[in-house]
Amino acid sequence: MLAMTYRVYGAPDVLQVTTVPTPTPGVGEVLVQVHAASLNQADLYLLRGEPWIARLSSGLRRPKHPTLGADIAGHVVAVGSGVTQLQPGDAVYGDLAACGLGGFAEYVCAREEVLAPKPASLSFAQAAVVPMAAVTALQGLRAAGPVEAGARVLIHGASGGVGTFAVQLARAMGAQVTAVCSARNVEQARTLGAEHVIDYAREDFTQDGRRYDLILVVNGRRSLAEYRRALGPRGRLVVAGGDVGTILQAMFLGPVMSLAHSITVRSLVARPNRDDLLFVGQLLDSAVIVPVIDRCYPLNALPDAMRYLGSGHARGKIVITMEHPNQ
Ligand SMILES: NC(=O)c1ccc[n+]([C@@H]2O[C@H](COP(=O)([O-])OP(=O)(O)OC[C@H]3O[C@@H](n4cnc5c(N)ncnc54)[C@H](OP(=O)(O)O)[C@@H]3O)[C@@H](O)[C@H]2O)c1
Numbered sequence: 001m002l003a004m005t006y007r008v009y010g011a012p013d014v015l016q017v018t019t020v021p022t023p024t025p026g027v028g029e030v031l032v033q034v035h036a037a038s039l040n041q042a043d044l045y046l047l048r049g050e051p052w053i054a055r056l057s058s059g060l061r062r063p064k065h066p067t068l069g070a071d072i073a074g075h076v077v078a079v080g081s082g083v084t085q086l087q088p089g090d091a092v093y094g095d096l097a098a099c100g101l102g103g104f105a106e107y108v109c110a111r112e113e114v115l116a117p118k119p120a121s122l123s124f125a126q127a128a129v130v131p132m133a134a135v136t137a138l139q140g141l142r143a144a145g146p147v148e149a150g151a152r153v154l155i156h157g158a159s160g161g162v163g164t165f166a167v168q169l170a171r172a173m174g175a176q177v178t179a180v181c182s183a184r185n186v187e188q189a190r191t192l193g194a195e196h197v198i199d200y201a202r203e204d205f206t207q208d209g210r211r212y213d214l215i216l217v218v219n220g221r222r223s224l225a226e227y228r229r230a231l232g233p234r235g236r237l238v239v240a241g242g243d244v245g246t247i248l249q250a251m252f253l254g255p256v257m258s259l260a261h262s263i264t265v266r267s268l269v270a271r272p273n274r275d276d277l278l279f280v281g282q283l284l285d286s287a288v289i290v291p292v293i294d295r296c297y298p299l300n301a302l303p304d305a306m307r308y309l310g311s312g313h314a315r316g317k318i319v320i321t322m323e324h325p326n327q
Contacts, residue, residue: 003105009049025080035124069103095131129317144236149174157219159185292316
């Protein structure tokens with residue numbers, strides 16, 4: 001089978017199309033014929049080996065996993081022993097971040113429990129953009145407690161993979177959503193359900209006097225003190241991504257700030273979770289939320305797709321689509 005592999009950390013040019021043996025599913029695993037896979041910022045960290053902390057899981061000197069790609073959608077084509085829920089022919093999707101990655105390939109083995117039935121109303125490309133981004137958005141919104149109907153929720157970084165789901169999920173929870181993005185994405189954020197949209201180049205939401213019950217930082221470039229200024233009494237701040245400094249502040253200063261100011265500050269490490277995936281799958285099938293795809297590339301153009309992701313301004317998600325001769 002064909003896979004995009006890399007042997008050394010570096011720029012997207014280190015990725016190569018390689019012919020490798022098709023894997024065999026082990027105990028509790030299934031073999032998936034991948035129809036589509038989507039990119040996440042984590043793929044870029046693991047490709048570059050930066051920030052260095054990424055190497056703790058992926059190999060200090062050289063990458064342990066030769067094929068990247070966490071988010072996949074495809075068909076089960078074989079099952080290993082002990083598999084009880086899935087069978088050949090099932091259309092599935094899932095996030096392989098916790099089971100060895102490998103989605104940028106024609107076939108991949110995955111543990112049964114990280115996969116869920118593909119929402120029937122979605123194409124494989126649409127399904128592949130969901131697992132990591134939507135589950136991160138869901139876990140981020142819930143990380144500091146449930147979102148009450150009418151809650152004022154601000155999503156900082158509302159137009160990328162995680163942000164487009166966060167806006168829609170917050171809206172589906174009944175929140176009044178404020179989205180922060182660049183001018184070119186204002187209309188998209190409104191269409192996805194934001195009541196207010198702030199163009200970060202023209203307005204500073206930490207200075208305009210408005211207060212929020214929850215701020216979810218998806219692509220944040222502000223200090224914790226600045227975010228705190230925009231929180232209402234007993235407000236919650238969840239830092240999922242963005243600037244490394246903000247993430248570290250949330251991890252190490254968050255608990256102190258929470259105690260000192262009667263707010264809740266959390267840093268999020270999202271975990272693949274089948275129940276969460278089933279939950280978003282229902283919302284997708286009932287068209288309460290929709291996947292947002294920016295661009296699709298064939299497997300051999302993964303380096304171009306990675307470069308585009310690295311620009312930091314993808315609008316929604318980037319997808320790799322796989323062609324199989326028998327399709
Ligand atoms: N904590 C976790 O477990 C977890 C899980 C998944 C992802 N993450 C992290 O979450 C972050 C977002 O992931 P993603 O998949 O959504 O990335 P992404 O799709 O690459 O995000 C691209 C978006 O970021 C926006 N953006 C760039 N600079 C911005 C700024 N200064 N202010 C506001 N928005 C800005 C861009 O919007 P404009 O073009 O409008 O500027 C673009 O639409 C990453 O840091 C990722 O590592 C964390």
